[in-house]
């Protein structure tokens with residue numbers, strides 16, 4: 001579904017943001033995209049949406065070049081950017097007018113999700129807080145049923161109950177022919193919903209693996225004493241350590257995304 005080859009991008013001649021980036025992804029996944037500040041996550045999503053043009057390399061999404069921005073491509077993509085503007089019209093009017101661009105739009109679902117987020121559809125968008133607008137755009141994004149949905153920091157601005165609702169609705173409203181990519185620093189908001197992990201660093205994808213494979217390769221444990229010989233990475237916590245070690249436990253352990261991200265940034269070559 002997504003095939004990216006040798007992608008290079010820079011805003012100016014001085015600094016290359018993405019360089020020789022390769023990525024192949026199939027549909028049927030919710031992918032977490034992690035990276036340090038400035039790693040290029042938002043830039044990457046803008047390139048995939050066709051809002052920026054690659055300097056080199058190719059991006060193929062469902063057989064289309066995003067930067068051409070043909071209507072056939074735009075109707076299959078929905079991008080929830082970190083910063084966005086919504087028109088000063090009632091939510092219901094926004095839905096009626098904008099949903100026309102998405103042939104698979106699910107009208108029943110959008111109202112169901114708005115209700116879950118405690119939003120009335122007759123309210124004007126101009127009177128909403130940033131967090132409330134974010135909920136409208138998340139509900140709309142999921143209801144488009146677009147084949148590719150990109151969400152940049154979707155939980156920024158959401159209060160604690162709304163983050164919980166976000167996790168529940170993400171898990172429950174997703175089709176097998178869709179690919180959802182979520183970039184975030186709030187790993188706790190996505191650790192139970194993603195089934196695939198991508199990490200961007202130094203201009204490229206340094207890690208690209210399913211969460212299932214991660215659980216088959218590593219144990220994520222809390223220990224009192226460090227066994228240096230079989231520990232790949234450890235961080236001190238109260239009364240001991242959180243560790244990553246090659247899998248030995250019979251039961252799969254729950255992936256600690258934050259720990260794993262820190263381990264990759266520390267030395268990703270240990271994990272490939």
Ligand SMILES: Nc1ncnc2c1ncn2[C@@H]1O[C@H](COP(=O)(O)OP(=O)(O)OP(=O)(O)O)[C@@H](O)[C@H]1O
Pocket residue numbers: 011012017035036037038039040041042043044
């Ligand atoms: N419009 C722009 N013009 C020039 N440089 C930019 C522009 N937008 C982003 N950059 C630079 O590109 C780099 C990557 O930015 P980007 O926003 O893609 O990173 P990010 O991984 O999303 O960061 P964060 O996690 O902080 O949101 C940064 O060094 C940033 O300063």
